[in-house]
Structures are given as structure tokens and as C-alpha cells.
Amino acid sequence: MTRWLLLVAAACALAGCERTMKNMYVQPKLGPDAGSPLWADGKGSRPPPPGSVAIASGDLAKTSSGRHGRDEIEAREAADAASAPPRIDLALLRRGQARYDVDCAPCHSIVGDGDGMVVRRGFPRPPTFHQARLRDVPDRHLFDVITQGYGVMVPYADRVTPQDRWAIVAYIRALQLSQDAHVADLPVDLQAGLRALPAPPRAPASRASAPALGASDPETS
Numbered sequence: 001m002t003r004w005l006l007l008v009a010a011a012c013a014l015a016g017c018e019r020t021m022k023n024m025y026v027q028p029k030l031g032p033d034a035g036s037p038l039w040a041d042g043k044g045s046r047p048p049p050p051g052s053v054a055i056a057s058g059d060l061a062k063t064s065s066g067r068h069g070r071d072e073i074e075a076r077e078a079a080d081a082a083s084a085p086p087r088i089d090l091a092l093l094r095r096g097q098a099r100y101d102v103d104c105a106p107c108h109s110i111v112g113d114g115d116g117m118v119v120r121r122g123f124p125r126p127p128t129f130h131q132a133r134l135r136d137v138p139d140r141h142l143f144d145v146i147t148q149g150y151g152v153m154v155p156y157a158d159r160v161t162p163q164d165r166w167a168i169v170a171y172i173r174a175l176q177l178s179q180d181a182h183v184a185d186l187p188v189d190l191q192a193g194l195r196a197l198p199a200p201p202r203a204p205a206s207r208a209s210a211p212a213l214g215a216s217d218p219e220t221s
Contacts, residue, residue: 074157085139086163088170096171099164103156112175124152129172130179142169 030036030044039046086092101110109116112129119125127134134142146165149155160168183191 085143085166085169092167092170093174095164096167096169096174099160100168100171103160104168107153111179112172113179126151126153129176135176135180139166139169139173142172 032045034044035042036044038044100108105116106118107116107123107126108114108129109119114126114128116126129135143165145153146160146168147155147157147162156165183194186194
């Protein structure tokens with residue numbers, strides 16, 4: 001019995017040894033200025049290709065993250081866009097609708113009530129845009145949440161441009177108006193025409209509840 005216990009203990013000890021199993025922890029490589037038989041000149045460090053331009057200063061030389069300085073450039077672009085929201089017009093709303101439908105509707109739903117298809121399949125439900133708290137927040141708050149993420153929502157800074165983020169914010173405001181509008185807010189001629197229409201049957205929120213921004217299919221990229 002003792003012999004079997006010793007064999008089991010030895011097997012467990014051997015299973016934990018990694019000295020002979022590199023597991024890619026240590027890989028063949030050439031150090032700086034090391035020699036190499038792979039090249040005719042015997043040098044491991046290769047000269048830059050002809051026409052290469054060294055960058056010693058400026059935005060492109062600030063990071064070594066592999067993104068070649070794009071982090072700083074994009075941060076500045078985002079700050080510029082955040083400080084200067086675009087003028088709201090129909091083209092901006094159409095663009096916002098297109099980007100919202102792609103990036104936001106899966107969770108927030110087409111009408112912004114938080115009942116998107118991803119939520120119906122078990123993802124945590126986001127808050128509805130039609131509550132007083134989110135109707136009253138400044139536009140910059142919505143822009144920052146899209147940029148930085150919130151809770152289980154991932155940041156969209158690297159997926160949605162600053163201009164498109166502002167377009168989405170404008171469209172969210174349009175959705176809020178569409179779900180909290182009053183007949184008295186309309187021009188008098190439209191009020192009369194609206195009152196003449198038969199009351200629609202109650203149904204779950206759908207695309208028909210969203211504001212109609214034009215018959216043409218907006219760009220989605």
C-alpha cells in the first residue's frame with residue numbers, strides 16, 4: 001500500500017514539473033546587435049527598408065502600443081467633437097437613426113425602451129430613455145456614455161466616430177419626443193388632422209412607433 005501511495009505522489013510531482021516543457025515561455029530570438037547566419041552580412045538586426053522615414057516627435061511618436069499614436073490623435077478628435085456639437089438637421093437625424101439601429105437598438109430597442117432583442121435573450125436590461133432622469137440629462141452625458149461605456153455597456157469610442165456619436169444623441173432626443181409628445185405641441189393644422197384619425201389599437205412598441213425620417217434607406221456604415 002505504501003508503495004502505491006509513493007508512486008501516486010511521484011506521478012503528481014512529475015506532472016507539475018515544467019522544466020522540460022517550455023510551452024512557448026522561452027522562444028528562439030535574436031537580441032539587439034546579435035549575429036545571425038540567416039543573412040549574408042551575418043547581422044541579426046536588419047536595416048530599415050529604403051524610403052523609411054524616422055518619426056522622432058509629434059503624435060505618431062508618442063506611443064508604442066502598436067497603434068502608432070492613434071490613441072492620442074483619436075482622444076484629441078473626440079475632445080474637439082465633444083466641445084462642438086453639430087447643428088441638428090434632418091441629415092444628422094437620419095445618420096443618427098442609421099447608427100442607432102446598428103449600434104444601440106440590439107439592447108436599447110428601436111424605440112429606446114430597453115427591450116431590445118439581445119435583452120430578450122438574457123442580456124441585462126438597460127434603462128429606458130423615456131424616464132424623466134434621462135430626458136433631463138444634458139446631451140454631453142449621453143455622448144460621454146457612448147464614448148466611455150457604462151455598467152455592462154462597452155465603450156464605443158473605437159467603433160463610433162465622434163460625429164456619429166452626436167448624431168446618435170440627436171436621434172435619441174427624437175425618440176424621446178416621439179414617445180412623450182402631446183397633441184398640443186403640434187401646429188394647429190396638424191392637431192386637427194390628428195384628432196380626425198381613428199385611435200390605433202394598442203400594440204407592442206415597434207418601428208412604427210419611431211419617428212419617420214424619410215423613405216430612403218439611410219447609410220449604415
